[in-house]
Amino acid sequence: MSKIFVIDSEKRPLNPIHPAQARQLLTSKKAAIYRKFPFTLILAESLPEVPVSPLRLKVDPGAKVTGIALVSDSTGEVVFASELNHRGFAIRDALTSRRQLRRGRRARKTRYRKPRFLNRTRPEGWLAPSLQSRVDNIKTLVEKLRRFAPITAISQELVRFDMQLMRNPDIEGKEYQQGTLAGYETREYLLEKWGRQCAYCGVKDAPLQIEHIHPRAKGGSNSITNLALSCEKCNTKKGTKDIKDFLKLDPSKLTKILAQAKKTLADAAAVNTTRFALLNVLKSTGLPVETGSGGLTKFNRSQQMLGKTHWLDAACVGKSTPVLIIKGIEPLLIQAFGHGSRQSCRTDKFGFPNRHVPREKIHFGFQTGDIVKAVVTTGKKIGTYVGKVAIRSSGSFNISTKNGLIQGISHKFCKRIHAKDGYSYAT
Structure with a gap:
């Protein structure tokens, strides 16, 4: 099984522990739950200096899904694995829709307004929002894992798809x-x-x-x-x-x-465009960064006869890959959803306003996107539900569980277990 992250009372990362040991610490009240996703414990009392085994963070970036793994170089044990689903194409579609609505509105309201498409300058290293979101998603997860695990090195697959060669194999340069x-x-x-x-x-x-x-x-x-x-x-x-x-x-x-x-070839183009931006982000952590080709990743995976998944690809990135121990590992599935929209007036499919969006984001201590646990004891929906919540000012919430949408749950039955951070989690 995936190990449990532990931090001391001063929030310094310690060696991850087995789930059984984590249960003992919780039962004896020597530790408390610090984070649900990824599951992390914080010790109740400070301990003397404990030797910590370094871990290597491995990243296999993709256009839609990025694999991430924490591996011990000395033992080969995979301590943690996750697969991060990006929302780059959703951002692209949302920006396209917004551009179309604005263009239609300007044509209706300010027909003779001077065009404004050549008066913008972009800073060096600028990426389209749909691509920048991929880099930011990985950066966020890397920073989060560094707070909970003793990471001392990073490996990244630095693959490059030759788009021109793939489209036209007869291009010059036979060798x-x-x-x-x-x-x-x-x-x-x-x-x-x-x-x-x-x-x-x-x-x-x-x-x-x-x-x-x-x-x-x-x-x-x-x-x-x-x-x-x-x-x-x-x-x-x-x-x-x-x-x-x-x-x-x-x-x-x-x-x-x-x-x-x-x-x-949109997926390959997205990986090509963001690979060096991601490399610079990883180098900015101050940790040594190792890069490896896609061919080396496939070679390592084939040599150890491992399956084709995003997190296993991540574990096989780079020359430093030892003989991996992956028994019982279940990757944490992370889906990027963003932090909602600032649009104050929703529109119909023709771009005309049809409903207002209230400005209040928090009701009864909850906000849309929180992960809650609702234990319903009365009414027609008795049961326990865990998932993302969509709030209403009336106090009747909707909860998106892995089994579907549960509507009309009172806020009185809800308890927040993970604050909204722009992501959803599953195992």
């Missing part, structure tokens, strides 16, 4: 194209793009081959948009047939594959 990096990038990208399964029959956990959607024999290219993954049986069966002939009896699958093939 570079034939290197292992180009092949690795293409294969890894295709595995992610097609969900590590055959595009035609959907089989998983089988040897997969790179297949040309539009056959080379009929003029198809090696562009990444013309490549798919196929099992040997489907690849042989398709041969040099055009995909429209091969799937003429299954038009829904044909439409799905053609749409997936045209999918943009």
Whole structure:
């Protein structure tokens, strides 16, 4: 099982402990719960200087999900693991919607107003908000873990996808194209793009081959948009047939594959753009930062015959990777939600105002986004519910649990177990 973080009475991080030992400390009242997520104890009394074993924080950044692991270099034990889901694409969509609403409003209200799209300057190192949020999410989690664990070093996967080479394999520079990096990038990208399964029959956990959607024999290219993954049986069966002939009896699958093939390289572009900004953030901690390639991460994972998950990829980042002990580890799943919106008037789908947003954010000591535990003892909804709360001034709250939305829970039954911080947590 994942170990429990412990800090002393002066809030200095100590060695993480086994959950059974944590229960003993809580039962004997020698410690109290300091944080629910990640679960952390604080000792009631100060102790003499205790030797602390250093830990290495490993980060595998991704466009949608970032894997994070805490590993002991000396023993190889994975102490903590988490997978952080970003909200970059949600931010992009929200900014697009806001821009459209503003543009429509300005066209209606100030038709002859001078355009204002060239009078802004961006500072050096500026990132789009959807990309900056990814870096900030990782920075927040790293700072939080440093407060609870004795971290002395950091490892980051510094992968670079060659976008031009992936789109056009015939680009100049033959000696570079034939290197292992180009092949690795293409294969890894295709595995992610097609969900590590055959595009035609959907089989998983089988040897997969790179297949040309539009056959080379009929003029198809090696562009990444013309490549798919196929099992040997489907690849042989398709041969040099055009995909429209091969799937003429299954038009829904044909439409799905053609749409997936045209999918943009947005994820790879996001990783490319943010990799050095994240590296600078990690270096600003003052800790030594080790970088490793994506190929090395895959090599380490393959050598130890580990599964393909974000947190296991993180644990395998860098040359410093020892023989890992991962027994019983359950990653903490973190979802970034942000801190809400400052929009004071909601609009309908046409951009016209239709409802007002109250300014008060706190009611009965709770605010939307708090994680609460509600023990309902009366009424039709008797039971215990844990999840994020959405407050109302009436005192009737909604709680989003892992089993669904529970509506109409009185604030009298609620107890806050984790203050709103812009994230939700699950195991």
